[in-house]
Amino acid sequence: MSTLKPLTIDVVSDVVCPWCYIGKKRIEQAIALAPEVPVELTFRPFFLNPWVPREGISRDEYLTKKFGSPERYKEIAGRIAETAAQEGLEYHxxxxxxxxxxIDCHRLIHWASAIGRGPAMKQRLMELYFRDGGDLTDPEVLVQAAVECGLDAADIRARLATDQDVEEVSAQAQEAADKGISGVPTYVFMHQYAVSGAQDPTLIARAIRKLSAELNAEAAE
Structure with missing residues (x-):
């Protein structure tokens, strides 16, 4: 068992951000490249599109508002899909x-984190959205995703019907914004050092080793 102090990594990202989808895979690859370093990985909320209403909007309306038209997004999407494929991910x-x-997706991740299933919940929601085109505005889609990650259907269905932890999740997202995080994914190491963008796993692994060495050198003093 490692006697090293664990390195904390907070990943600030959103479920509907394609680069966050790619970035999650890359941070996990980086951690695997440095197996000797104990890591505590936590996913923190970010609202990429806070203007979208709670009930959601049609995809075409969204793409028109954000990119001018659905057609203008196709070229961007094609490049992202190619990058995702290189990481073994599907983007359709x-x-x-x-x-x-x-916000409800982030509430699910928050609840799943309480039983150590936050990363799995994040992954399932991203797969539903990017790979399957799932409707993340449908409470039953969210409940099913939660069940697949070890949560109780009736409990989650009841919680989603309330505003439980809306303030908590919103406050976490606001805290990230207050710290100057505007682009995601952003990896925050040891609550001090922030790196933005879906960086190369080799570079992240190098940073993990370096910061772990600094952290444990300080602990030994």
Whole structure:
């Protein structure tokens, strides 16, 4: 068992951010490249599109507002899909019919984190959205995703019908914004050092080793 102090990494990201989808895979690859370093990985909320209403909007309306038209997004999406494929991920933007507000998704991740299943919940929601075109505005889609990650259907269904932890999740997202985080994914190491963008796993692994060495050198003094 390692006697090293664990390195904390907070990943600030959103479920509907394609680069966050890619970035999650890359941070996990980086951690795997430095197996000797104990890491505590936590996913923190960010609202990429806070203007989208709680009930969501049609995908075409969203793409028109954000990019000018659905057609203008196709070229961007093609490049992202190619990058995702290189990471072994599937991105099928043409399957997405509805653009969600992601506060309920972040609530699910928050609840799943309480039983150590935050990363799994994050992954399942991203797969539903990017790979399957799932409707993340549908409570039953969210409940099913939660069940697949070890949560109780009736409990989650009841919680989603309330505003439980809306303030908590919103406060976490606001805290990130107050710290100057405006682009995601952003990796925050040891609550001090922030790196933005879906960086190369080799570079992240190098940073993990370096920061772990500094952290444990300080602990030994």
């Amino acid at each position: 933007p043409e399957r997405v019919q509805r653009q969600p507000n992601t």
